[in-house]
Amino acid sequence: MTACKEAHLISRRSILGGAVSLSLWGALPRRSHAGSRDPRLLTVILRGGLDGLWLASPTGDPDLERLRGRFAMTRSGESAGLPLDAFFVLNPAMPYFHGLYQKREALIVHAVATPYRERSHFDGQDVLESGLPSVGRVEDGWLNRAVSGLAVEAKANPGGLAKASPKGLAMGAVVPLVMRGPASVLTWIPQTFGIPLRESTIARLTDLYAETDPGLAKAFADGIALDKVATAGGTAGVPSKLPTPAPPQPPLVREFVDTAEAAARFLGSADGPRIGVLSYNGWDTHANAGAIKGQLANRLGGLDAAIKAFAEGIGPAWKDTVVVIVTEFGRTARINGTEGTDHGTATAALIMGGGVKGGRVVADWPGLSEKALHQARDLRPTRDLRSVLKGVLRDHIGIPDRALAEVVFPSSGSVIALDGLIA
Amino acid sequence: MTHREASIALRRFGLGPRRGDLARIAGDPRGYVLAAIGNRQGAIVEDAELEPSHLSFLALRTAQRDQRTARNMLLEVGKDAAAPGAKSPPGSEAAKPDTLKPVAPTSIGDGSAKPGEIRREVFREEIRARLERAVTTDQPFLERLVYFWSNHFCVSVIKGPLVRVMAGAFEREAIRPHVLGRFGDMLKAVEQHPAMLVYLDNAQSIGPNSPAGRNRGKGLNENLAREILELHTLGVAGGYTQADVTNFASIITGWSVADPQLAAGVAGNPRLAAKFGGEDLVPGRFVFTPNRHEPGALTVLGKRYEDRGIRTGEDVLGDLARHPSTARHIAMKLARHFVADNPPAELVDRLAKTFRSTDGDLAAVARALATSPECWAVAPRKVVPPHDFVVSLIRAFDLKMRPPEAIRIAAAIGQPLWGPPSPKGWPDDDDAWMGPAAVRERLRIAERVARDVDRKLDPRAVATDLFGDALSDAARLAIERAEAREQGFELLVMSPEFLRR
Numbered sequence: 001m002t003a004c005k006e007a008h009l010i011s012r013r014s015i016l017g018g019a020v021s022l023s024l025w026g027a028l029p030r031r032s033h034a035g036s037r038d039p040r041l042l043t044v045i046l047r048g049g050l051d052g053l054w055l056a057s058p059t060g061d062p063d064l065e066r067l068r069g070r071f072a073m074t075r076s077g078e079s080a081g082l083p084l085d086a087f088f089v090l091n092p093a094m095p096y097f098h099g100l101y102q103k104r105e106a107l108i109v110h111a112v113a114t115p116y117r118e119r120s121h122f123d124g125q126d127v128l129e130s131g132l133p134s135v136g137r138v139e140d141g142w143l144n145r146a147v148s149g150l151a152v153e154a155k156a157n158p159g160g161l162a163k164a165s166p167k168g169l170a171m172g173a174v175v176p177l178v179m180r181g182p183a184s185v186l187t188w189i190p191q192t193f194g195i196p197l198r199e200s201t202i203a204r205l206t207d208l209y210a211e212t213d214p215g216l217a218k219a220f221a222d223g224i225a226l227d228k229v230a231t232a233g234g235t236a237g238v239p240s241k242l243p244t245p246a247p248p249q250p251p252l253v254r255e256f257v258d259t260a261e262a263a264a265r266f267l268g269s270a271d272g273p274r275i276g277v278l279s280y281n282g283w284d285t286h287a288n289a290g291a292i293k294g295q296l297a298n299r300l301g302g303l304d305a306a307i308k309a310f311a312e313g314i315g316p317a318w319k320d321t322v323v324v325i326v327t328e329f330g331r332t333a334r335i336n337g338t339e340g341t342d343h344g345t346a347t348a349a350l351i352m353g354g355g356v357k358g359g360r361v362v363a364d365w366p367g368l369s370e371k372a373l374h375q376a377r378d379l380r381p382t383r384d385l386r387s388v389l390k391g392v393l394r395d396h397i398g399i400p401d402r403a404l405a406e407v408v409f410p411s412s413g414s415v416i417a418l419d420g421l422i423a
Numbered sequence: 424m425t426h427r428e429a430s431i432a433l434r435r436f437g438l439g440p441r442r443g444d445l446a447r448i449a450g451d452p453r454g455y456v457l458a459a460i461g462n463r464q465g466a467i468v469e470d471a472e473l474e475p476s477h478l479s480f481l482a483l484r485t486a487q488r489d490q491r492t493a494r495n496m497l498l499e500v501g502k503d504a505a506a507p508g509a510k511s512p513p514g515s516e517a518a519k520p521d522t523l524k525p526v527a528p529t530s531i532g533d534g535s536a537k538p539g540e541i542r543r544e545v546f547r548e549e550i551r552a553r554l555e556r557a558v559t560t561d562q563p564f565l566e567r568l569v570y571f572w573s574n575h576f577c578v579s580v581i582k583g584p585l586v587r588v589m590a591g592a593f594e595r596e597a598i599r600p601h602v603l604g605r606f607g608d609m610l611k612a613v614e615q616h617p618a619m620l621v622y623l624d625n626a627q628s629i630g631p632n633s634p635a636g637r638n639r640g641k642g643l644n645e646n647l648a649r650e651i652l653e654l655h656t657l658g659v660a661g662g663y664t665q666a667d668v669t670n671f672a673s674i675i676t677g678w679s680v681a682d683p684q685l686a687a688g689v690a691g692n693p694r695l696a697a698k699f700g701g702e703d704l705v706p707g708r709f710v711f712t713p714n715r716h717e718p719g720a721l722t723v724l725g726k727r728y729e730d731r732g733i734r735t736g737e738d739v740l741g742d743l744a745r746h747p748s749t750a751r752h753i754a755m756k757l758a759r760h761f762v763a764d765n766p767p768a769e770l771v772d773r774l775a776k777t778f779r780s781t782d783g784d785l786a787a788v789a790r791a792l793a794t795s796p797e798c799w800a801v802a803p804r805k806v807v808p809p810h811d812f813v814v815s816l817i818r819a820f821d822l823k824m825r826p827p828e829a830i831r832i833a834a835a836i837g838q839p840l841w842g843p844p845s846p847k848g849w850p851d852d853d854d855a856w857m858g859p860a861a862v863r864e865r866l867r868i869a870e871r872v873a874r875d876v877d878r879k880l881d882p883r884a885v886a887t888d889l890f891g892d893a894l895s896d897a898a899r900l901a902i903e904r905a906e907a908r909e910q911g912f913e914l915l916v917m918s919p920e921f922l923r924r
Binding site: 047048118119120121122123135170172173174175185186187188189190191192193195197198200201202204205207208209211212213215216218219220221222223224225226227281282284286287288336337338339340342343375 | 581623624627628629631636641642643644645646649653654659665668809832835836837838844845846847850854855856857858859860861862863864866867868870871895897898901904905906910913914917918919922923
């Protein structure tokens with residue numbers, strides 16, 4: 001264990017050493033036109049392993065029906081999906097996303113996977129979030145390291161991104177691994193009680209923590225700061241709601257939508273954070289998956305409502321926004337014994353936003369024949385998810401290739417950023 | 424006298440002091456913790472208002488079926504109305520009023536409750552009992568062990584109504600009796616508990632070559648088998664493969680929950696009963712269903728298991744409980760939970776060794792933990808999780824907070840009771856609960872409860888009562904200089920000493 005810890009300390013130093021990061025960010029020419037915009041990035045993590053074949057279904061693949069039987073999505077009839085192209089259909093629970101796709105503001109990358117090839121949710125999420133090629137280090141995540149890069153950049157180019165907060169945003173009580181790390185992170189949860197905090201108590205606690213507890217000092221300061229971002233827009237602490245009462249929604253949808261609305265408000269505000277993350281749980285559909293009608297359809301419907309709430313909530317900033325939706329792994333190509341699917345490998349990722357070159361499914365389709373499946377079981381990955389994330393971070397946020405390969409996704413030099421995702 | 428050890432006993436090994444506790448145990452803090460381990464049955468909760476899990480299961484299932492029947496009746500009526508001239512045949516099933524009656528009356532509700540009412544009533548009683556024990560216990564170390572194991576073997580109400588009505592009973596039935604017993608016994612009780620079988624889908628898993636599998640074209644679900652290996656026993660690096668997962672999943676096919684209709688169906692029919700788990704099926708209880716069990720010998724972790732029906736899976740569990748990877752995995756989790764991330768290697772080694780040499784005697788392991796010098800040496804690091812934070816508030820200030828309110832507050836800052844986000848349970852690293860918004864909301868909670876503290880109490884005196892000299896000078900000074908009594912309590916609640924353990 002001691003050896004483990006030392007190895008970890010060394011890698012942490014080499015990855016996060018300020019001098020290294022600074023030179024990688026500051027000295028290299030920028031490829032993107034990010035400087036002329038004010039880019040926002042929201043990453044959504046679907047925890048539990050989203051079944052990519054039920055999200056975007058390859059109805060053009062002759063093996064689909066054999067594997068999914070009566071649960072296969074089709075081009076017409078009762079199980080019909082929404083058409084994407086001649087080969088794929090989208091789950092019918094996602095009409096809003098489909099509208100974005102038709103407006104060319106959304107795309108799907110299919111048959112993607114992280115480098116992780118086992119089937120543990122928790123290791124899978126660790127690899128997805130740490131941005132490392134394998135399981136092992138769970139101290140900080142790629143999104144936080146991207147935020148650190150922005151902070152360095154803000155210092156180097158005071159006229160550029162400096163007006164935005166070089167802080168990350170994490171929706172929820174617990175900061176997920178992907179956003180843990182050296183950069184400050186603001187978090188959001190709904191207020192417990194509608195009472196204003198007293199300035200004098202805040203000041204006294206700030207002094208107390210400064211003297212006794214650096215960790216609490218940072219967390220407390222960030223917690224108070226986000227209250228202020230929210231307040232600057234009008235309502236104390238809580239993101240304002242639309243004046244007209246929304247039609248009643250199931251609790252699941254309401255929960256998804258509330259978080260997305262709040263995220264839109266923070267990322268959309270002039271001096272707020274620019275890079276955020278939120279997680280939705282419950283995609284581990286081992287039994288009675290209900291992809292067309294049932295639990296998975298309900299969740300995808302909630303996700304679609306959340307996408308709508310975010311896209312509409314962020315307002316004019318949508319043109320400078322990219323949303324990336326990812327999951328730790330896909331599921332078995334074949335339906336299991338209980339009308340669900342077990343842990344698998346490749347899956348689909350969703351990318352959308354005003355700046356996205358959308359209206360297409362990006363896939364080097366491996367096929368679903370027995371021979372084509374990974375271990376005769378799962379959709380075979382034909383693209384590394386990191387190449388997709390790199391493409392977004394480089395062309396949307398403006399992080400140079402070398403920083404992506406060495407700092408954000410360490411040891412990923414051979415994983416080339418996917419070109420052409422951003423208009 | 425220094426209060427450092429007494430404060431560790433009450434916080435690292437407890438749920439925070441009540442007034443008077445510190446002075447009471449200051450003479451022998453370690454003895455205070457060890458005394459709890461001597462109370463072998465001390466973690467068990469007996470409460471006349473609580474139902475065993477199978478009765479809650481049965482009540483919910485019955486109510487769900489009645490609701491469906493009623494809904495179908497309405498649909499039928501709707502159809503009739505839509506088709507002019509069509510009449511409901513006088514003897515039609517749906518129209519029979521007696522189909523609305525519950526099949527088996529239970530003690531929950533009066534037999535006509537809706538599913539939502541049953542869910543709420545069962546859950547309300549369970550959280551009341553759990554909170555009562557938490558805020559009144561004199562041996563909080565036992566509660567901490569219950570919470571640790573309940574989290575290690577977690578189920579989550581996120582799964583749906585069936586788990587929601589059984590989650591509290593699961594803890595009382597499968598966890599509490601064993602926290603000072605044998606790990607192997609707890610493991611078996613957990614994996615054969617209906618709440619776990621529903622939560623991780625094994626209740627529906629069917630051997631592809633079993634009679635049911637061949638007839639119905641249904642089959643395996645590997646969810647429970649994988650999480651037993653990864654989370655409950657060996658740990659993710661414990662040395663198993665995908666083939667081990669699949670084979671183990673086959674071995675525990677047939678481990679299910681007795682369905683009320685099935686139980687009624689096999690009564691008095693010995694041939695059917697043999698296929699479905701025996702004549703004395705109790706609806707809502709664990710059952711081994713031979714009809715769903717995958718036949719044949721299978722290999723797990725290099726050992727071949729001949730098919731002995733239910734015994735095969737129990738044999739595998741026994742071997743997993745004794746596996747060195749399990750000892751190591753449990754030792755590491757305990758040390759991280761009670762001490763800190765990256766706990767001293769000597770501590771982990773000692774716990775693992777005790778676990779192995781005593782065949783998983785959890786009282787011996789708890790004693791090894793409580794007598795380890797490292798546990799009394801390492802400074803408080805871990806941010807107190809939301810649930811325990813709320814409990815510690817109630818204990819410290821003798822708040823008259825109603826249990827649903829306490830549970831709601833803990834949920835608002837990230838920890839709904841029995842509702843972890845995944846089978847891995849709640850995060851347990853030192854700073855997991857230090858999300859900025861949640862820390863800020865703790866202050867809001869502190870403001871709220873400070874108003875409810877007995878007006879006769881002085882924050883300076885309470886701080887001394889609860890912490891003695893274990894409170895930092897800076898915190899003490901801040902409380903002394905508070906501009907109002909309420910603010911003094913807020914600063915005490917938000918002091919690093921109150922927030923970490």
